[in-house]
Amino acid sequence: MAARPLRALALLALVPLLAPPAFAQRDEQTYEQGRFSIDGIPASCGDNQVVVGARVDGPIGIRDNMQILIDSETFDPIPLAVKFFMFYYTCATITFDGDIAAIAPYVARVGKRVGWLSEVELRFACDTPALAAMGWTLAPDAERCVALRAAFAAAP
Numbered sequence: 001m002a003a004r005p006l007r008a009l010a011l012l013a014l015v016p017l018l019a020p021p022a023f024a025q026r027d028e029q030t031y032e033q034g035r036f037s038i039d040g041i042p043a044s045c046g047d048n049q050v051v052v053g054a055r056v057d058g059p060i061g062i063r064d065n066m067q068i069l070i071d072s073e074t075f076d077p078i079p080l081a082v083k084f085f086m087f088y089y090t091c092a093t094i095t096f097d098g099d100i101a102a103i104a105p106y107v108a109r110v111g112k113r114v115g116w117l118s119e120v121e122l123r124f125a126c127d128t129p130a131l132a133a134m135g136w137t138l139a140p141d142a143e144r145c146v147a148l149r150a151a152f153a154a155a156p
Contacts, residue, residue: 028053030067038083045091058135060086065094074134084116085125086136093138100147108151122152 029052036043036050043050045068054061054069059078061069068090075083089107096102111117125131126145140148 038087039080041080041084043084043087045087046095048091048094057137060090061137062090062094065097068094078134081116081118081121082124082131084114085111085121086131086138089140090138100144104144104147104151105155108148108155112152112155117152119152122148 031050031052033047033049034042034044036052048066048068050068050070051063052070053072054063056063056069056071059071059075063069068087075086078086085107088110089103092103092106096106108117111121125140126148131139
């Protein structure tokens with residue numbers, strides 16, 4: 001009788017070896033400069049790589065202050081203009097090392113010039129908790145929204 005419980009314990013001990021670890025990476029695809037696109041539209045961030053399929057808290061994040069990480073499952077359903085806002089805001093955070101005074105003008109200037117940032121997207125990003133609710137850790141807070149609005153108003 002004592003052999004059965006031991007055999008059951010031995011089998012239970014093997015389960016962690018048979019199951020993939022919780023921290024196992026997904027299939028990541030890395031894009032070098034100029035090779036990434038959002039819904040078929042080119043998007044780049046200087047020399048920084050974009051890694052799609054990465055494990056990240058929320059839809060988009062940063063690894064080692066040099067890679068933009070995108071979780072396809074949560075990023076893909078987001079409206080196109082908001083994806084661009086999130087991508088370039090994340091890019092600017094890397095490029096300007098988190099400097100609010102530099103991030104806001106860059107995002108406002110690029111977004112307004114290219115056409116993915118309007119008052120509608122700005123209101124969505126700043127006046128609703130949607131981006132933070134998605135788990136985006138870089139979602140603009142009140143201070144950053146003041147800077148974004150001022151930069152948007154000043155952008156040509």
